[in-house]
Amino acid sequence: MRVGILGGGQLARMLALAGRPLGLDFEILCPAPDACAAPLGRHRQAGFYEEEALRALAASVDVVTYEFENVPAETVAILEGRVPVYPHPRALAHAQDRLREKTLFRDLGIPTPAFAPVDDLAGLKAAIAEVGLPAVLKTRTEGYDGKGQFVLHEAGQAEVAWTAIGRMPAILEAFVDYSRELSILAVRGRDGEIRHYPVSENTHEQGILRVSVARPGDPLQGRAEELVRRLLERLDYVGVIALELFQVGGELLANEFAPRVHNSGHWTIEGAEISQFENHLRAVLGWPLGMTDPVGFAAMVNFIGQLPPAEAVLALPYTHFHDYGKVLREGRKVGHATVRCPDAATRDRAIETLRGLITQL
Numbered sequence: 001m002r003v004g005i006l007g008g009g010q011l012a013r014m015l016a017l018a019g020r021p022l023g024l025d026f027e028i029l030c031p032a033p034d035a036c037a038a039p040l041g042r043h044r045q046a047g048f049y050e051e052e053a054l055r056a057l058a059a060s061v062d063v064v065t066y067e068f069e070n071v072p073a074e075t076v077a078i079l080e081g082r083v084p085v086y087p088h089p090r091a092l093a094h095a096q097d098r099l100r101e102k103t104l105f106r107d108l109g110i111p112t113p114a115f116a117p118v119d120d121l122a123g124l125k126a127a128i129a130e131v132g133l134p135a136v137l138k139t140r141t142e143g144y145d146g147k148g149q150f151v152l153h154e155a156g157q158a159e160v161a162w163t164a165i166g167r168m169p170a171i172l173e174a175f176v177d178y179s180r181e182l183s184i185l186a187v188r189g190r191d192g193e194i195r196h197y198p199v200s201e202n203t204h205e206q207g208i209l210r211v212s213v214a215r216p217g218d219p220l221q222g223r224a225e226e227l228v229r230r231l232l233e234r235l236d237y238v239g240v241i242a243l244e245l246f247q248v249g250g251e252l253l254a255n256e257f258a259p260r261v262h263n264s265g266h267w268t269i270e271g272a273e274i275s276q277f278e279n280h281l282r283a284v285l286g287w288p289l290g291m292t293d294p295v296g297f298a299a300m301v302n303f304i305g306q307l308p309p310a311e312a313v314l315a316l317p318y319t320h321f322h323d324y325g326k327v328l329r330e331g332r333k334v335g336h337a338t339v340r341c342p343d344a345a346t347r348d349r350a351i352e353t354l355r356g357l358i359t360q361l
């Protein structure tokens with residue numbers, strides 16, 4: 001079987017690495033000449049609006065999936081009807097627009113921070129009155145890793161905030177004083193079967209994920225599963241999904257979802273019976289889903305902008321090194337390490353050791 005992937009970054013690379021042992025071949029459509037997934041399959045170096053390349057991809061693969069949520073609607077329109085595309089593109093329309101996404105959560109009874117749409121400066125002032133302060137102004141589209149966001153502490157900052165995000169259609173959200181950031185990854189097969197991974201507890205710095213710790217048996221596991229199930233069923237979703245959540249008291253508030261494999265699930269490569277990457281492929285191909293049970297006490301530490309020397313990481317016990325083969329650049333996710341340990345104390349020490357290595361760079 002041949003799988004087409006839109007996008008050629010590390011997520012596509014890890015999908016291909018997971019699929020090769022299953023006998024799968026990959027075609028990677030990505031305009032970047034140095035796409036880090038390219039060595040794992042056939043690289044179709046083309047843009048997402050290039051109709052000829054998209055038709056050729058559709059003709060030569062059994063299914064198409066994607067590794068990023070900003071796949072243009074035009075791209076999907078060209079592919080649909082020629083080849084199955086999973087997850088179904090209807091998920092993209094919601095994930096690409098924070099207002100639609102939050103409105104969907106609200107329709108599904110999934111709690112969110114208070115929010116209001118913002119279309120101009122006057123609208124921002126009205127939204128501040130409605131949502132309260134502190135609040136975070138986010139562009140509706142094209143924001144990721146904390147980009148296109150501005151935190152407001154006082155109403156006098158409205159104009160600065162509006163300019164800072166580029167005077168684009170936006171959403172104002174209450175700034176949540178959360179105790180933890182969690183995500184739940186789940187997979188739904190073509191037949192509607194759903195499986196969940198244990199929730200991940202995530203630490204972000206400057207809006208970028210730094211550390212994810214798998215939390216099997218977390219008291220909020222059941223609630224997280226219930227929330228993500230509503231989303232999967234409403235979207236008739238196929239594949240892996242990630243729902244990002246804030247814990248406030250004993251409740252979870254949804255921040256956003258990603259219709260794809262997710263950075264907070266990289267620990268599943270070594271720390272779960274079957275990884276998020278293999279399960280995503282199984283789902284989009286209509287194959288039986290794999291077990292999502294945790295193996296040991298797992299966590300992941302991201303390498304951002306810089307990589308520690310391989311020898312230093314490889315010398316650590318219980319530690320697995322992933323180098324994405326990318327050119328190093330500030331703010332870029334260039335690799336990660338997973339730890340899979342026999343107990344929680346060893347895991348926490350391993351995380352600290354890795355974080356220590358990073359601060360030495």
Ligand code: AMP
Pocket residue numbers: 113136143144145146147173174175176177181204207208244255256
């Ligand atoms: P996002 O791009 O929406 O995932 O936001 C990136 C990060 O900013 C999140 O992981 C949080 O750490 C923080 N953040 C986003 N929205 C809020 C909010 N409403 N309240 C508090 N922190 C937030």
